[in-house]
Amino acid sequence: MSLLEQDPPMEQQVDQDLAGTLNLTRVALELGEAHTVETGSLTAVLPVTSTSILTLRNTLSPVLNSPSCVSKVLVVCPESLLAQARLAVRLAVRDAPESDHHPDISLSPWNGDPVAAVLHAVPQLSTERILLLDDTGFSGLSDRTREMLLCPIAADLPVGPRGVTGSAGNLSCALPSIEIRPASYLLPPFFLPSSLVQEVYEDWADLGHAVSGSREDRLGGILRGLGDPDSNWCNIPQYRTSYVADLFTPSSSDPFSTKGGLFVFLLPDINTLRVLLQFVCRVQESGNSIKILLYSEPRTLLGQTHNFNCRVQYDATSVTGYPTIPDWLDRLEREAEVIFTVDEPATQAARSERATIVRIPRDDLPYAYWMGSLSLAEWKCAVLWFYSPRPCLNLHGLTDWHVPQIQISIITQDRPQSLERLLSSLTRGRYFGDSVSLRMNMEQSSNLETIRVVDAYQWSHGTVFAHRRVVHGGLLPAVVESWYPHSNDSYGILLEDDVELSPLFYAWIKMGILRYRYGEARNQAAPLFGISLYQQKNIELHPDGRRPFDARKLFAENNIPDPSTPYLSQIPCSWGAVYFPEHWREFHTYLANRLSETTMEIERIVVPDVRSNNWTKSWKKYFIEMVHMRGYVMLYPNYARFVSLSTNHLEIGSHVKDRPKDKQEAFMLPLMDLGSSVHLLDLPGGRLPEWDALPALNLTGFLVSL
Known part of the structure; x- marks a missing residue:
């Protein structure tokens, strides 16, 4: 229509x-007399x-x-x-x-x-x-x-x-x-x-x-x-994007693009569409067809967009003649690949035998812009060729956005104030409708206040499991035993209690997992063992001690086309990161063999000339060994001004005996806020790079080839 x-x-x-x-x-006369x-x-x-x-x-x-x-x-x-x-x-x-x-x-x-x-x-x-x-x-x-x-x-x-x-x-x-x-x-x-x-x-x-x-x-x-002297104000981006493009009401005969898939957006009203326009326009610019239904919009009206050279069309149930969402979906000229809906009762009737259905809470919509950077394969959860030759399916055999299961595991002992700060940052996080389980791992020596904080915490995004050791194990087993993957679609976010998270940490992780684990085959890489939330500001593995590090400066000096690109590093992050299932299982096996000394004595130097050889009680020492021998890497963010998805407060604990101000400043990073001027898509081309475009660094921060 x-x-x-x-x-x-x-x-x-x-x-x-x-x-x-x-x-x-008449108005001019009125103004002159006012x-x-x-x-x-x-x-x-x-x-x-x-x-x-x-x-x-x-x-x-x-x-x-x-x-x-x-x-x-x-x-x-x-x-x-x-x-x-x-x-x-x-x-x-x-x-x-x-x-x-x-x-x-x-x-x-x-x-x-x-x-x-x-x-x-x-x-x-x-x-x-x-x-x-x-x-x-x-x-x-x-x-x-x-x-x-x-x-x-x-x-x-x-x-x-x-x-x-x-x-x-x-x-x-x-x-x-x-x-x-x-x-x-x-x-x-x-x-x-x-x-x-x-x-x-x-x-x-x-x-x-x-x-x-x-x-x-x-x-x-x-x-x-x-x-006014500034006659060129129109070309200032913040103004230009306010008037260039329009929202149009639709024509039912609007032809479909054949380059990509069909994306259907089920949104309540025109204001919600405006909130999502950056995202919707990005999907359309990627060569996909767009169909939009405003299912609670009582009016037919025109609005303005904030995106350059982008026009989108929409239907409204009040004027289409289709009384329900299923009626409208049935009358589409082709079946959708992706149906994006607001998670509320009005959209529960939306069903599809083929489409990936993504339901987003209304409060998360202003922060869903990063989804516009995903390819159709990433939306659909494509084949995991390197270990599981099957599409991303749910129990009913349908493609499912929620198949990757991301679990959060917290390691804590006797820092209740630090734990409360971490939990508060988790509460502020945006999870975009995903079910996320939470596991609290307490040491045997955890004090009563820490236990009280664990008992009192309310988590609304999935199940909660609390575990307390009966025999003191120390930090190494506390971390390594805090999570074990139950399938190849299981991912573990490991967090010590002196970490604090950005509200967008989950979006960064999911964006990376979908791209490098479930996207096009060319971007699925077996060497990738995880994704860091923390942005490196120092390299700690030089034999002669810690050194400042700035990836953007390094890339600019080496003529890397876009110094803002994320990068790969052999260093495992312990200050907020997600680890992948195959590599974490492999680490369990490697560590068990290493500690049993069945293949080599415990004192043997596996990685020459790195400071971690002295970390006798650290799990990272042994993970670094495995990474070094098998050529594994982790993805790191690289945003301006060291804006990060996590930060470390450098609390006194097993590996930190003092925390002078200069040392805190060397490790604490600004977190990406919901209203920050630094955005998740401040990336080359506004999306995560192709796998072969990611720079790679060795354990001491030098550029290498994979």
Whole structure:
């Protein structure tokens, strides 16, 4: 069923253009006669990101130094940056000239998209007018435009220097102009009456549509600049991606692409689709066909996307004539390979004898963007050629996204505060609808507080098993015996209790497992024994001691095309990593033989010239031996600024006897937050590389060939 709007007849279009010109003239007269808002009636809302936090002090300066009608400033800031933001605010206020009219500045924590954070904060404000900023504040604006924004006129619609003009399907960036021009919607900075934002909107386009829908002249805003020097603002990526592409309602005759599979998205409404657009567009750009059903959307409407050159189409049950999801699926022209649904009662009726069905909790949808990087084979769980020549099947013989079973195993003894920190980070993790079992391994000498923490912990993503040794074993058996794979689809995340995790640690692991274990045959590699969550900042195996290490610098110096690529290393990670089933079983066998001395004496040096030969009580000493002899490697992340999926707090324990500040700083890493400027897909080409494109390092951090 086609829902595309038809162009109006030429005569009607001319009349509309004339009416629009008259309306704009009327608005211009109204703006010219409008008075300036009263001091104290304007709140400025400013988002902060991990990039802009460094300039927040200067960004606040115009509000504090210039003649301003702003009485309040709300800074929306990721929780991880609150301390830095407070300091920047204090310094900005200290540097400002003395005045009786300094605005009150408050901080509001948020995690996620800064645009959504601003728009969610606005309905809570009490002043008559609102000045909406992006994280750059007043950058690129003339002094006159800045003054206009800080003491605006009392207009009854949004006014600002930057915006988008045109209609759906034919949008363009509005170049700066002194003349007043109409806009479909504005982009920050702009001001508007607070009465226009009584509900939460998802993006600037959504707000513009709401404003235009309430007016006879259909204006979404007014463009007004006063000699702004930055005429190239349209090409700034954060602005450009806000107007280039459209969402279209569908045509039932839309042809299918033949290059890839058919991906079906069952989503409740248009706002959910907007949240997933980066992901959906990526799937489509990979050559797959897309079909989208909005099963709870009561309206037929148009929206704007945040993706460059991407158009997607959707159906809505309210207009398709198909009352249920199964009816709609039955009428598709071909059977889907993948059905992506929100995990809620309305979608439980979705069934398929062929498709991989992926059900994602609603709260995880904003962070599912990494799934757009997966190939069709990875979605389908392709053949594991190197040890199990069979497709990824569930008990019913259907392809199943959930066949890889990832289990978490925690090793703890007598650090209850550390254990609570680790468990809190697990609770904050995003698991995208997977069932994940959790095993707590306590030493015989675990204290009562540690046992209490284990007993009290609530885990909502799968089964929990608690185990406590009756005879003290030490760290080596505590780690090695903490997990044993029950099948070749079983994967173990091993965590000592001084580790803390990023909320996206599970996404990194699943993305890697699907690519290098279940994807195309060329990317399935038997030497890969696991995936590290921790990003190496030091190499500890040099015979003469620890050395700083920066993979990005190493790759740049050796002309590796993209220094941001993840890499392979022979070093097993003990500060958060997933291990693969065949290699962990093999390690059990190797360690049992090694400790029994049936093949060699325990003192024998297997790996020459490495510091781990002195680690007599460490399981890593023996794993390094096995890796060295058999040519195995582990995948490591390599994000900017050492942003990591796990960090080590270097607590006092079996192998750490003191923790001076310089030593802590050498090992503790910044974690990838949900609202971080560093993303999972900050990778070459926005996806994990092909196997043969991964650089490989030896035990001492030098590039080698596999």
